Amino acid sequence: MDSYLENIKKQFLYYKMLGEKAMEQLQEEQLFWQYSGESNSIAILVNHIAGNMLSRFTEFLTTDGEKPWRNRDAEFTNPFQSKSELMEHWNKGWNCLLDTLGNLTDNDLEKIIYIRNDGHTVTEAINRQLAHYPYHIGQMVFIAKMLKNEDWRTLSIARNKSADYNSRKFSQDKDRRHYTDDL
Secondary structure (H helix, E strand, O other), X not given: OHHHHHHHHHHHHHHHHHHHHHHHOOOHHHHHOOOOXXXXXXXXXXXXXXXXXXXXXXXXXXXXXXXXXOXXXXXXXXXXXXXXXXXXXXXXXHHHHHHHHHHOOHHHOOOEEEEOOEEEEHHHHHHHHHHHHXXXXXXXXXXXXXXXXXXXXXXXXXXOOHHHHHHHHHOOOOOOOOOOOOO
């Protein structure tokens, strides 16, 4: 089961990288842009993602993942005055998540933890968040891509470059590796 924990860390780091590469392409003010009053800016999404991470992964094995100090509704507002504040909060959430994952062992994976009094195995709780965070990071990438338009630098296989990518991959010997190892 150590391979699960290593794999899941790499998956989370991959999505962290996608969010950061999307944000790096934007001017500071674009991080705060909203399509409408009902839509989220990248800053709001960062606030929510990090707030969720802090709640879910603080005292992960011993307390409910929905902490009494969490104000989820406030996560859908923008508290940041600058990109540096936004990135500090982003990293605080990610550090909490990654530190927790780094301290887990295969013996922890079948333990029961709670999120809003709903029991999950540790594996189920991690998988739940692995579905949740990429959902919002995909929204961040989409917003950034709209804002950059033709100046967007792709975060995956470039358009009309699938054959080149496949050629490079198939030129390698078969081996057990994570697909993010050569990004």
